[in-house]
Amino acid sequence: MSELILHNIGPFIRDSLLIYSTPFVAAIVAIGLLWLLIQRPNLVDKEGNPTPPGPPIRFPFLRRYPERPLFRWAKQYGPIYSVWMGTQIFVVINDAQMARDLLVTNGANFSSRWSYFVKNQTILNGGGITATRYNDTWRKHRRIGMWLLNSKAVRSYAEMIDYETHILARALYESSKGGQVAIDPAPHAGRFALNTMLSLTFGSRTVTASDPLVLEALRINIEFMRLTGPWTNMIDFVKILQWLPTTTRYRARKLHFDVIAIYGAMMLRTKARMDAGDDVPDCLAKTLIECQETEQLSWEDMCFIVGAFTIGGVHSTSGVIEWFIALMPSNPSVQAKAHKELDSIVGTLGWPKADDETKLPYIRAIVKEVLRMHSPFWMGTPHCSDEDFVYKGYYIPKNSVMILNVYALHHNEERYPDCWTFNPDRYLGDTLSATESAKQPNALERDHWAFGAGRRICPGMEMADNELFLALARLLWSFTFHEVPGETICLDEYEGLSGRTPFPFKVVLKPRHENVRDIVIEKKEVVKHVV
Numbered sequence: 001m002s003e004l005i006l007h008n009i010g011p012f013i014r015d016s017l018l019i020y021s022t023p024f025v026a027a028i029v030a031i032g033l034l035w036l037l038i039q040r041p042n043l044v045d046k047e048g049n050p051t052p053p054g055p056p057i058r059f060p061f062l063r064r065y066p067e068r069p070l071f072r073w074a075k076q077y078g079p080i081y082s083v084w085m086g087t088q089i090f091v092v093i094n095d096a097q098m099a100r101d102l103l104v105t106n107g108a109n110f111s112s113r114w115s116y117f118v119k120n121q122t123i124l125n126g127g128g129i130t131a132t133r134y135n136d137t138w139r140k141h142r143r144i145g146m147w148l149l150n151s152k153a154v155r156s157y158a159e160m161i162d163y164e165t166h167i168l169a170r171a172l173y174e175s176s177k178g179g180q181v182a183i184d185p186a187p188h189a190g191r192f193a194l195n196t197m198l199s200l201t202f203g204s205r206t207v208t209a210s211d212p213l214v215l216e217a218l219r220i221n222i223e224f225m226r227l228t229g230p231w232t233n234m235i236d237f238v239k240i241l242q243w244l245p246t247t248t249r250y251r252a253r254k255l256h257f258d259v260i261a262i263y264g265a266m267m268l269r270t271k272a273r274m275d276a277g278d279d280v281p282d283c284l285a286k287t288l289i290e291c292q293e294t295e296q297l298s299w300e301d302m303c304f305i306v307g308a309f310t311i312g313g314v315h316s317t318s319g320v321i322e323w324f325i326a327l328m329p330s331n332p333s334v335q336a337k338a339h340k341e342l343d344s345i346v347g348t349l350g351w352p353k354a355d356d357e358t359k360l361p362y363i364r365a366i367v368k369e370v371l372r373m374h375s376p377f378w379m380g381t382p383h384c385s386d387e388d389f390v391y392k393g394y395y396i397p398k399n400s401v402m403i404l405n406v407y408a409l410h411h412n413e414e415r416y417p418d419c420w421t422f423n424p425d426r427y428l429g430d431t432l433s434a435t436e437s438a439k440q441p442n443a444l445e446r447d448h449w450a451f452g453a454g455r456r457i458c459p460g461m462e463m464a465d466n467e468l469f470l471a472l473a474r475l476l477w478s479f480t481f482h483e484v485p486g487e488t489i490c491l492d493e494y495e496g497l498s499g500r501t502p503f504p505f506k507v508v509l510k511p512r513h514e515n516v517r518d519i520v521i522e523k524k525e526v527v528k529h530v531v
């Protein structure tokens with residue numbers, strides 16, 4: 001038929017069609033195939049329930065600032081929607097009550113982790129608590145971790161937190177030469193967070209921000225945060241790439257061995273000291289070594305548990321302190337209000353202590369507001385479902401990755417009026433700690449979602465809350481915070497693809513009164529064996 005038509009049309013048109021039709025048809029076929037490849041599948045269960053709505057195409061990855069499309073889609077598709085990344089479905093939760101219904105009430109089904117190729121399979125090899133599926137191994141590792149992070153244990157760290165927050169203020173005072181030079185606060189915030197974590201994991205600390213251990217641990221942290229964004233790596237979603245020698249695969253494998261090398265070496269030295277009969281302070285490494293046999297822990301298990309604790313605890317806590325310092329210069333009225341509270345309750349002769357917390361509601365409110373405005377993890381750490389589930393008429397297939405859309409939850413205008421403004425006043429009257437707040441039956445009343453939700457909720461939240469309160473209270477008591485003239489501190493863009501920290505910036509810290517110097521330099525740096 002087509003030959004007949006070709007024969008009967010003019011030779012010019014016929015030749016043109018012959019010349020041009022082959023690429024044209026090929027292009028149509030290619031577009032068709034591409035569409036088949038990228039259009040999202042519309043799955044339904046046996047009862048005909050569809051998966052939650054969402055964008056019509058699949059994505060290979062979303063690299064920078066994925067919270068921005070996530071937020072737009074929440075407005076377009078509603079409180080629960082789904083997104084396809086390659087062959088994997090992600091269910092995105094944008095509503096507080098739904099987060100509670102799914103991740104807390106139905107936590108038995110929504111507490112696993114998906115096997116991300118880069119983070120879970122290659123770097124952590126399913127270990128480190130955070131990458132472990134919801135199973136008996138996770139229960140065991142988390143139980144052991146909680147020996148060091150339950151409320152009683154955390155109370156016993158009060159002295160250590162008191163000391164490290166003191167050293168943080170001292171380091172900032174000294175490196176800024178009493179307010180005369182502008183400084184980059186990041187290495188000091190990093191060392192503070194690293195020292196609290198090293199005290200917890202190895203009973204040790206570092207003495208300068210340029211200590212090789214500080215630099216190596218911070219490098220590992222940054223590499224981890226750059227490599228483990230929940231939607232960053234195409235290799236996570238396009239399986240064929242996992243077999244190719246890509247740079248991402250190479251970096252992930254290298255990081256795996258770096259974590260084992262640095263934390264394994266520290267574990268070995270702790271063991272050697274224990275074997276030699278030294279008085280090793282109580283810490284996670286000692287606990288793991290002591291219970292290795294009874295709990296049947298492999299050496300790799302132990303390295304990744306201490307590694308994940310240290311990486312998780314350092315980057316997030318130091319990031320929050322950096323965001324706090326970055327926020328202060330453009331919020332002089334917040335500083336003034338905090339100073340008024342501190343001066344009236346604490347005075348200038350002494351400085352804030354841990355047990356002043358209930359008397360300093362505005363400082364507590366600042367901690368919560370920094371965590372709301374600048375949560376380190378806008379997409380939480382994704383959970384994963386173990387079984388098919390139907391929620392409000394939507395089908396959530398087994399092995400769906402569940403994203404807690406912290407960015408959307410924290411920018412809900414009804415819950416947080418004028419949500420784009422840094423306003424600690426919104427938390428005045430909220431007397432609950434982050435841990436207590438997360439347990440409230442009414443999810444809409446929870447302070448914020450920075451620590452995640454459900455059975456995988458951050459086990460270090462009580463520790464982090466205590467550290468942040470005292471660090472922020474003491475920094476506010478000691479300094480006023482100013483921008484370097486002509487150098488605006490960027491609050492919109494950030495570093496990191498999973499944990500967020502501000503771009504490097506400098507700040508001027510002016511001591512508030514004569515007593516600052518006397519108090520901050522009173523404590524000397526103590527060398528505790530770096531294992």
Ligand code: HEM
Binds near residue numbers: 130308320450452460
């Ligand atoms: C401001 C500081 C911190 C923030 C914002 C933070 C945030 C988070 C988030 C969002 C999760 C995932 C929760 C979920 O899956 O729903 C998490 C998990 C975790 N965090 Fe934190 N964290 C902080 C500090 C710490 C500290 C100080 C430690 C250790 C002492 C720690 C250890 C862990 C561990 C081990 C997990 C994995 C839990 C699991 O998968 O069962 N974090 N954290």
